[in-house]
Amino acid sequence: xxxxxxxxxxxxxxxxxxxxEAGEKIEADDWMPEDYRQTLIKLISMxxxxxxxxxxxxxxxxxxxxxxxxxxxxxxxxxxxxxxxxLLLRVTEDLLKPYNKNRADxxxxxxxxxxxxxxxxxxETKTWADAGIIGWLVDGAAIxxxxxxxxxSYGPYARALQRICAEEVFHAQHGESIIMALAEGTDQQxxxxxxxxxxxxxxxxxxxxPASKETTGSSKQDLTIxxxxxxxxxxxxxxxxxxxxxxxxxxxxxxxxxxxxxxxKDSNLWxxxxxxxxxxxxxxxxxxxxxxxxxxxxxxxxEYNSWVRDALSANIS
Amino acid sequence: MSNEKTxxxxxxxxxxxxxxxxxxxQFSLLAPNEEMALIMAQENFMRREPVxxxxxxxxxxxxxxxxxxxxxxxxxxxxxxxxxxGYGYLKKKWRQYEQEMLDEKExxxxxxxxx
Numbered sequence: 383x384x385x386x387x388x389x390x391x392x393x394x395x396x397x398x399x400x401x402x403e404a405g406e407k408i409e410a411d412d413w414m415p416e417d418y419r420q421t422l423i424k425l426i427s428m429x430x431x432x433x434x435x436x437x438x439x440x441x442x443x444x445x446x447x448x449x450x451x452x453x454x455x456x457x458x459x460x461x462x463x464x465x466x467x468x469l470l471l472r473v474t475e476d477l478l479k480p481y482n483k484n485r486a487d488x489x490x491x492x493x494x495x496x497x498x499x500x501x502x503x504x505x506e507t508k509t510w511a512d513a514g515i516i517g518w519l520v521d522g523a524a525i526x527x528x529x530x531x532x533x534x535s536y537g538p539y540a541r542a543l544q545r546i547c548a549e550e551v552f553h554a555q556h557g558e559s560i561i562m563a564l565a566e567g568t569d570q571q572x573x574x575x576x577x578x579x580x581x582x583x584x585x586x587x588x589x590x591x592p593a594s595k596e597t598t599g600s601s602k603q604d605l606t607i608x609x610x611x612x613x614x615x616x617x618x619x620x621x622x623x624x625x626x627x628x629x630x631x632x633x634x635x636x637x638x639x640x641x642x643x644x645x646x647k648d649s650n651l652w653x654x655x656x657x658x659x660x661x662x663x664x665x666x667x668x669x670x671x672x673x674x675x676x677x678x679x680x681x682x683x684x685e686y687n688s689w690v691r692d693a694l695s696a697n698i699s
Numbered sequence: 700m701s702n703e704k705t706x707x708x709x710x711x712x713x714x715x716x717x718x719x720x721x722x723x724x725q726f727s728l729l730a731p732n733e734e735m736a737l738i739m740a741q742e743n744f745m746r747r748e749p750v751x752x753x754x755x756x757x758x759x760x761x762x763x764x765x766x767x768x769x770x771x772x773x774x775x776x777x778x779x780x781x782x783x784x785g786y787g788y789l790k791k792k793w794r795q796y797e798q799e800m801l802d803e804k805e806x807x808x809x810x811x812x813x814x
Contacts, residue, residue, distance in 0.1 A: 411763070461742075465742065468728065468739075468743050469726060472726065472727050472728060475729070476727075485729065542726070545726070545744075691706060694732070694735065695706045695731060
C-alpha cells in the first residue's frame with residue numbers, strides 16, 4: 383500500500399469530497415483543500431471575534447440594567463459570549479497551524495481591519511430596549527445561522543456550535559423576557575421598544591449578508607455550501623428569520639418599519655425593502671457608527687491586561 | 700510581547716458530571732499553565748452543568764493517530780462469535796426446554812436484591 387502522504391493531491395481531494403458526501407467529519411489534522419481551510423478560518427475567526435466584540439459593549443449594560451435580576455441575567459450572557467469566543471478562537475488556532483499563526487496574530491488582524499466582526503456590533507445602543515432587541519432578535523438571527531451549521535463537515539466547529547447553540551437559547555429567552563416586560567409596561571416603555579426596533583431592523587436584515595456577491599464583490603456562501611459547512615444561502619436564512627419573527631413582532635403590537643413588507647403566497651417568500659447595502663459596505667470597512675469605539679474597547683482591554691500575560695509568562699518553563 | 704509564541708499551552712479538558720460517571724472530553728483551551736487551565740476550564744465549560752471532577756491534559760502528552768493509522772481501525776463484520784448476536788438462536792432452543800433465555804437485559808439486571 384502506498385504511504386498516505388504520497389497520494390497525489392487530486393486523489394486527496396477526491397477522497398476528501400467522498401468523506402464529506404458520506405457525512406464524515408473532517409478533523410484539524412486531516413488533509414483538507416486550501417480553500418476549505420481558508421473559508422473555515424475566515425468564517426470561524428469572524429464568528430469568534432464577533433462574540434467577543436459583542437460582549438464588550440453588552441457588558442456596559444450591567445450597571446444600567448433596571449434590577450439585580452436583570453443585571454445577573456445580562457452578566458451571565460456576557461460571560462457566555464466570552465466563553466463562545468474562547469471556543470471559536472481555539473478552533474481557528476488549530477486551523478492556522480500550517481501558517482504558523484496564533485491568537486496574537488488574530489488579535490492584530492482585528493486591530494488592523496483584516497479580520498471583520500459582525501455588522502450588528504458596529505451599531506450604537508441607546509436604551510435598555512436595545513439590549514432587549516439584541517437578545518431577542520440579534521441572538522435569534524444568530525441562532526438561525528448557527529443551528530444550520532450544527533452538522534457542519536468540520537468536526538471541531540460543529541462541536542463548538544453544539545455548546546454555543548444550547549446557550550443561545552437562554553440568550554434569546556433572556557431578550558424575550560426584557561421585551562415582554564417592556565411590551566406589557568407603560569406607553570413610554572412601549573415607545574422605547576418601537577424606537578429600538580426601528581433602529582435595529584436594517585442591521586437585522588444586513589446580519590445575514592447580501593443575497594449575492596454582486597453587492598460587496600465577494601461572498602463565501604457558495605463554497606460553504608459546496609463543502610457542507612452550511613446548507614442554506616444568505617437569503618434563505620433571512621426568509622426563515624422573517625417566518626419566525628415577523629408574526630411575533632406584530633403580535634406584541636409593534637410596527638415593522640417597512641411599509642412594503644408583505645408575504646407572497648405564490649412564492650412563499652417575503653418581499654421587503656432592501657437595507658442600505660452601501661452602509662453595509664462602510665461597516666465591513668470598519669466605518670460604521672461605533673466601529674472605531676468598539677475596536678478601541680478591545681485594544682484597551684488587550685493592552686491594559688498585558689501585565690497579566692507578562693506576570694504569568696515569567697513563571698513558566 | 701516577545702514570548703507571545705510560547706506563552707500559551709494547549710490543554711484538552713475532560714470532566715465528569717457525577718462521581719460515578721465516566722470522564723468525557725469537553726473541548727480544548729489555551730492557558731499559560733495547569734493552574735490557569737483549571738480555572739479557565741470551569742469558566743469556559745462548566746458554567747451551568749454539574750461537575751464532580753476535572754482532568755487537564757497538555758496536548759503534547761497525547762499520542763494521536765494519523766490518517767494512515769486511522770485506516771487500520773476499520774472492522775470486518777464477521778465477528779458474530781464475539782457478540783450476543785451470534786448466540787441469538789439459543790432463545791428458540793431454550794423455548795423447546797420451556798425455559799426463558801438469560802439475555803443481556805436479564806443478566807445486567809441481577810445486581811440488586813434477590814427477586
